[in-house]
Amino acid sequence: MSDLIQLAALGPRGRFQADNRHEIRSVTELPVAEMSLVPSVFVYRSLAALRQAPTMPAAERAAALTKAGQLFATETIADLSVREYEHVVSRVSGVPISAVRAATRYIADVARQVCQAVQDVRPAGADRDPRARRLVWSRRADVLAVNAAGNHPAAQSRWLEAVALGYRVAVRPSPREPFTAHRLVGALRAAGFRDDHLVLLPTEPTVSDDLIGGADLALVYGGEVIGKYATDRSVLTQGVGRSKILLTGQDWRHQVDAIVGSIGHAGGTTCTNTTAIFVEHDPAQVADAIAQRLANLPSRPPEAEDAVLPVQSVATARMLDTYLRSHGAGTTAWLGGDGIVDELGDGSAVLRPAVFQVGRGDAPQLGIELPFPCVWIAPWSSADGVTPLRNSLALRVIGADGQALIEQILDEPTIGTAYVGDCDDHWSTPELLPDGRIVEFLMQTKSYVNAVLC
Template identity: 55%
Template sequence: MDTAPQDAKEPEVPVLDALGPSGAYRTHNRQEVRDVTGAVMAELSLAPALFVNRTMKALRAASPLPAAQRAAALARAGDLFANARLGGMTPEEYERAVTRVSGLPVSVVRTATRTCAARVGEAYRSVQLARPAGAVADWRDPLARTGQALWTRRGEVLAVHVPGNHPGTHGFWPEALALGYRVAVRPSAREPFTAHRLVLALREAGFGDDQVALLPCGHDAADAIVRGADLAYGGDEIIRRYADDPGVLSLRPGRSKILLTAGTDWREHLDMIVDSVVRHGGSGCVNATAVLVEGDPAPLAGAVAERLAALPNLPPSDDRARLPVQQTKAARALESYVLERAQGTRAWLGGTGFVDELGDGSAVLRPTVHQLDSADAPQLGAELPFPCVWIAPWSRADGIEPLRDTLVLTVVTEDETLVDALVAEPTISNVHVGGRATHWHRPGLPHDDYLGEFLMRSKTLVRV
């Protein structure tokens, strides 16, 4: 018998407000944010184009904080992001929310919190590493009296459209604040909690409401964000529409890879290979999606498949979870796509399907391992949001062509001439020589170039 009071109400769904130049702004037009079971987690206020235009003008009219204040505020923001209650959420509540909507294992989200906080806290120091050695950062520098290069902004306002595949993607754009830009962020509707929390942390740390704004919105208003800025950065469909614009930096697919040449015992590097595939739930651009082997790839493919097959099926909130979860309908659509894409390959794992339903409307994306016949097989360029790896033979005759268009390449070899060629290849962004996982990174190092190389330029300055 139901004894609940007849006037009992459902708990209110939290609303994530837009954050404009006058503070929080709650709109009537909202978008539901659902978790991987389909349950509504929050509502996202969608800012109209008029509000976006006013915000962009306010950002442009504002003056940047002095450099020392920017550095101190970023250090405080990193600490606040990791440790403070922001927007009514403790760090643990924030991490649970991100886990529920993204489907990433909670252990991955916890690590991302620490990583993002560290990158934000180190942002001012990191951007200085991108400055040319011959340039000064301030025209008042005494070196300018005899003539000096000056590192200066290419604009004043940056638009940021960051995808919601992983919270760590938000660790880089605060470097623009370190350089004196004012920043407008459009959060992902899939996972808006990280952007919302980070903007709140930055404001609490000392950046004014006219220095950094959060502008959730539909497509028309999203275009207004890009048009109202001097430069734009990100990876969603809005940014890709402006891919030919030199003022827009579009995040590219990772397609990170591992190459093992002859004379290398892959058994010594199996832990690194599996970790490169599965760390971050296999969702990151730095996860290895392809492994190339000089010789027979079958023994390695079998060993990788055996390791990955042992991973458990668990909801993302379980501390033991290592695999990502999606709503079942989306997971089945992805499964159909991958199975069609994999036709003609040798499946070591996931050849008949890789979706395991949890019974609550969500499903685990289990790993897949496919062996290819050659290094020029079209599947080698496929990047997917779960541990999906393609393993192929490679020979010296193949050259570096199969390794192009790679964010991170780990190469295990004693051939220094080959390393010379890989380092010189313009479409390989980062090279790890030896048994270093593809996901390895630390603050201060470029991810896909330094962001400062896009945001800044050098000019000659001389003063009396």
């Protein structure tokens, strides 16, 4: 047990090793780390300390964030070098090592650019200096709680927007993959943020309610929490992606590589991976072409240099396989119908891709999102319009020859980001993100009237 990585809580007074700990296992079900779990009283005291802490000046925040990104991507933090960190994330999460490395670079880029990025979306006419404007852009609150995601390391970059805006942030790392959140908080502290500006509070699931309820605002991830907090205006929920592609016209074959990439990039583990494709003419031809490409992807352990598919324990893989087959009943399986579990012989299994064709654009399977390359292909006609495309984190449109359809897509409030033409639908930068900016949730515009200016 002494060889296990020890992930301490990071409280307002520094590192804290709790007696209650959570064991973190690799995809082969071997223990690799222990994470301290803090009780409710520790959460409440930490939130109180965050509220009392002064706000770091904007220029200092920008410099510290840039430095933190560099430290995150290059230095040893909490006794893990960047290569050791990437290896353990891959072994625990099952995300291919190449995708983990790309996420490391992405997080560093976000940290460097996020201060300018949040300012770029400030409402026109709003300025923090009331002497210059009569509108003031200000934080809605001071303390943000983050119930972090664990599906992919890059998801941790989102709450950096709050840090850039001067929020004090309390992060509850995902027990599924806590290493990225732990490393990022450690990098921010090493770069100059005070311990009472940023805390990492691993907790039991029952204690997470105390964290979310005790903060001013909260950012939560996971499909199971959306219903719980859907009507709470102090909580921003981030759930499943349900990203889609619309293929219109008949000239789609030159786009097959890009379509396959949108399904399988990062092992199919992100919220921007395509899970549904709507085809105007012949869905079967599209399904066949995609299945042929995905079938050739190799099965490798997640830390292998040529790994491109996710890996889970055999038990988890078989559970996902059972779910897929039961929900795929009545559809046409082009790939994965005989199973998606490819055991590696060490207690883990590769999750192979799946391609299923459904008969109509409102089939219930089109809402299914699974943590590996799995896509459902449906027919579409111009008469359907945007109705079957709703509730999409990202939508890529290929072949659309009319501006009217694009305008309808842009006007549809349940479609997060629209990609038109040859750009990748998993492409994003710190300025353009598929699910918008949490800054819109964190900030508000106030009117300011000064008698001198009237």
